[in-house]
Amino acid sequence: MELFKLKDYDLEDTIAAIATYPAKSALGVIKISGEKALRIVAKIFRPARKKDMKKVKTFTLHYGWIVDPLDKKIVDEVLVSVMRKPFSYTREDVVEISSHGGVLVLDKVLKLVLREGARLAKPGEFSYRAFINGRVDLLQVQSILNIxxxxxxxxxxxxxxxxxxxxxxxxxxxxxxxxxxxxxxxxxxxxxxxxxxxxxxxxxxxxxxxxxxxxxxxxxxxxxxxLKEGIICVICGKANVGKSTLFNSLIEKEKALVTKIAGTTRDAVEESINIGGIHLHLYDIAGIMRSKSLIERKAIEKSFQKLEEADIVVFIFDYSRQLSKDDYLLLEKVKNKKVIYVINKIDLKRKIDLKKIRHLTPQIKLSALKKVGLDKLRKEILSLVSKEGLEKENAIFLxxxxxxxxxxxxxxxxxxxxxxxxxxxxxxxxxxxxxxxxxxxxxxGVSLEKEILESLFSQFCIGK
Ligand SMILES: Nc1nc2c(ncn2[C@@H]2O[C@H](COP(=O)(O)OP(=O)(O)OP(=O)(O)O)[C@@H](O)[C@H]2O)c(=O)[nH]1
Ligand SMILES: [Mg+2]
Incomplete structure (x- = not known):
C-alpha cells in the first residue's frame, strides 16, 4: 500500500490521549501508542508486585499506582494493559492506563505521560496509524466513526x-x-x-x-x-386537521401546541423518534389556510419549504370536515413526494367525501386524539422507507x-x-x-488523495 504522510501526523512520535469522555465517571482510559510507550509507563507506574514494565509480555494486565517521578506523590490506583506490536490496534506498542474517571486525575496522568516523552495525539491519529500500518482499511476506519x-x-x-x-x-x-x-x-x-x-x-x-x-x-x-442519517418525515395538512395532535401522539410527548383554533402552529416543531430501527426526524408544520395575517402567511411559506426537504410526507385529511380548496392546493404541492395519506378524527361524525380521495394510497384512517390506528401508521412509514427492497440488503456506510x-x-x-x-x-x-x-x-483507501484522508481522520475525536 502506498504510504501517506499527513502533515502533523508524525509516525515517529509516541502519541497519547484520554480515550474516554473526560467527565466524572467510574473509570477513564489513557491510551499510549508508539516506540516509547512501555518506557514511559515504566517511569510513572509502580506495579503492586515489582517487575520491569519494559519487559512484560503482550496482552497482560498490571495492577499498581501512578506515581509522579519528580515528587514521588501517588496520583491514582490503576490497571495497566499492555498490547505489544504487531498485535495491537495501531500495530505499535500500545498501553492503556485505566484510572478513576475524574477529570483532574485523567488530566494529571496524561500530563505525566506527555512529560515523559509522548506527544498529544491529533484527532483520529490512533486510527490513522491503524490504517497506515495495514491493520484496517478505509472502509473499516469509517465504520469506527459510524459505530x-x-x-x-x-x-x-x-x-x-x-x-x-x-x-x-x-x-x-x-x-x-x-x-x-x-x-x-x-x-x-x-x-x-x-x-x-x-x-x-x-x-x-x-x-x-x-x-x-x-x-x-x-x-x-x-x-x-x-440508517445513519435517518429520514425526514413532515406532517402536513390544512389548518386544524390535527397535525400537532398526531405529532404529539407519535412522539409520546405534549411538545407541539394544540388548540381548536386554526393557525395554531407557526414555526415547525421537530422531534426525532425511532421507528423499527429507523431514525425518524419528525416535523409538525403550520397548516395551510388562506390568511390575511402576515405572520400566518410567513408560517405557511416556511411550511412549503420544509415540505420540499421531506423524504416522506404524512398528509392529513379531516374526517369530520368536507374537502376544500386548501386540501387540493396542498395535494398539488406533494405530488412528487412519497406520501402516506391519513384521515384523522374518525371518532367524529363523517363529513368528508371518501370517494373523492379513494385513489390516494397508502391511506390510513385514525384518531390522533384517541390514539387509535397509530401502529398502522408506524408500519406504513417503515414499509415506505424500506421499499425498493432496501432492507433486504445489508447496509454499508460510504x-x-x-x-x-x-x-x-x-x-x-x-x-x-x-x-x-x-x-x-x-x-x-x-x-x-x-x-x-x-x-x-x-x-x-489505496492511492487516495491526501485531502480526502485528512478530512476523514479529522472527524474523529482525539483518542480514537
Ligand atoms: N375528535 C378529535 N379531535 C381531534 C383529533 N385530532 C385533533 N383533534 C382536535 O382538533 C383540533 C386541532 O388540532 P391540532 O392538532 O392543533 O391541529 P393542527 O392541524 O396542528 O392545527 P394548526 O396547527 O392550526 O394547523 C384540536 O382541538 C384537537 O384536539 C382527533 O383525532 N379527534
Ligand atoms: Mg398545529
Missing part, C-alpha cells in the same frame, strides 16, 4: 459488520473478478495472432454480473445513509466521494458493455476495466 455515532441498533450492527471487514472483502473479491476479465482482454491485445480461448460472451456475462454487484452495493449504501467513485465504476461498466455490443476493438473495454480496478482501490 460511535450510530443512532439506532440497526445502524450499529451494520457498522460493526463493516468493521469486521465484510464490505472490504466483498470489494476485494469484486476487484479480483474485474482483474481477471482485464487480464483476458490484455491477452487478446498482446497476442492478436494467437487463437485465444476467450469468448467475448464470457467477458460480457462477467461484466454484467459485476455491474449487478455494484448496483447491490449502491443500494446497500443508500440503506446505510438512511462517504460522499466513495459514492461518487462507485457511480464512476458503474458508468465504466456500462461503457464496457456498450463497446462489446457495438464491436469496438477490445482496447476500449480494456481501458475501462483498468479504470475500474483503480477506482475500486480508491474506495478502499
Amino acid at each position: 460511535v455515532e450510530a443512532p439506532t441498533e440497526k445502524a450499529l450492527f451494520s457498522a460493526a459488520e463493516q468493521l469486521k471487514g465484510n464490505v472490504s472483502s466483498f470489494l476485494r473479491r469484486l476487484k479480483e473478478r474485474v482483474k481477471n476479465v482485464y487480464i483476458h482482454t490484455q491477452a487478446i491485445i498482446d497476442f492478436p495472432e494467437e487463437e485465444i480461448e476467450v469468448e467475448e460472451s464470457w467477458i460480457k456475462r462477467e461484466i454484467e454480473r459485476i455491474k449487478k454487484d455494484i448496483e447491490k452495493m449502491e443500494k446497500a449504501s443508500s440503506w446505510g445513509q438512511i 462517504t460522499h466521494w466513495q459514492k461518487e467513485i462507485l457511480k464512476k465504476v458503474k458508468e465504466n461498466l456500462r461503457k464496457a458493455l456498450f463497446y462489446l455490443d457495438k464491436k469496438y476493438t477490445i482496447d476500449f473495454v480494456n481501458f475501462s476495466l483498468k479504470e475500474i480496478i483503480e477506482d475500486l482501490d480508491k474506495i478502499m
Whole structure:
C-alpha cells in the first residue's frame, strides 16, 4: 500500500490521549501508542508486585499506582494493559492506563505521560496509524466513526459488520473478478495472432454480473445513509386537521401546541423518534389556510419549504370536515413526494367525501386524539422507507466521494458493455476495466488523495 504522510501526523512520535469522555465517571482510559510507550509507563507506574514494565509480555494486565517521578506523590490506583506490536490496534506498542474517571486525575496522568516523552495525539491519529500500518482499511476506519455515532441498533450492527471487514472483502473479491476479465482482454491485445480461448460472451456475462454487484452495493449504501442519517418525515395538512395532535401522539410527548383554533402552529416543531430501527426526524408544520395575517402567511411559506426537504410526507385529511380548496392546493404541492395519506378524527361524525380521495394510497384512517390506528401508521412509514427492497440488503456506510467513485465504476461498466455490443476493438473495454480496478482501490483507501484522508481522520475525536 502506498504510504501517506499527513502533515502533523508524525509516525515517529509516541502519541497519547484520554480515550474516554473526560467527565466524572467510574473509570477513564489513557491510551499510549508508539516506540516509547512501555518506557514511559515504566517511569510513572509502580506495579503492586515489582517487575520491569519494559519487559512484560503482550496482552497482560498490571495492577499498581501512578506515581509522579519528580515528587514521588501517588496520583491514582490503576490497571495497566499492555498490547505489544504487531498485535495491537495501531500495530505499535500500545498501553492503556485505566484510572478513576475524574477529570483532574485523567488530566494529571496524561500530563505525566506527555512529560515523559509522548506527544498529544491529533484527532483520529490512533486510527490513522491503524490504517497506515495495514491493520484496517478505509472502509473499516469509517465504520469506527459510524459505530460511535450510530443512532439506532440497526445502524450499529451494520457498522460493526463493516468493521469486521465484510464490505472490504466483498470489494476485494469484486476487484479480483474485474482483474481477471482485464487480464483476458490484455491477452487478446498482446497476442492478436494467437487463437485465444476467450469468448467475448464470457467477458460480457462477467461484466454484467459485476455491474449487478455494484448496483447491490449502491443500494446497500443508500440503506446505510438512511440508517445513519435517518429520514425526514413532515406532517402536513390544512389548518386544524390535527397535525400537532398526531405529532404529539407519535412522539409520546405534549411538545407541539394544540388548540381548536386554526393557525395554531407557526414555526415547525421537530422531534426525532425511532421507528423499527429507523431514525425518524419528525416535523409538525403550520397548516395551510388562506390568511390575511402576515405572520400566518410567513408560517405557511416556511411550511412549503420544509415540505420540499421531506423524504416522506404524512398528509392529513379531516374526517369530520368536507374537502376544500386548501386540501387540493396542498395535494398539488406533494405530488412528487412519497406520501402516506391519513384521515384523522374518525371518532367524529363523517363529513368528508371518501370517494373523492379513494385513489390516494397508502391511506390510513385514525384518531390522533384517541390514539387509535397509530401502529398502522408506524408500519406504513417503515414499509415506505424500506421499499425498493432496501432492507433486504445489508447496509454499508460510504462517504460522499466513495459514492461518487462507485457511480464512476458503474458508468465504466456500462461503457464496457456498450463497446462489446457495438464491436469496438477490445482496447476500449480494456481501458475501462483498468479504470475500474483503480477506482475500486480508491474506495478502499489505496492511492487516495491526501485531502480526502485528512478530512476523514479529522472527524474523529482525539483518542480514537
Ligand atoms: N375528535 C378529535 N379531535 C381531534 C383529533 N385530532 C385533533 N383533534 C382536535 O382538533 C383540533 C386541532 O388540532 P391540532 O392538532 O392543533 O391541529 P393542527 O392541524 O396542528 O392545527 P394548526 O396547527 O392550526 O394547523 C384540536 O382541538 C384537537 O384536539 C382527533 O383525532 N379527534
Ligand atoms: Mg398545529
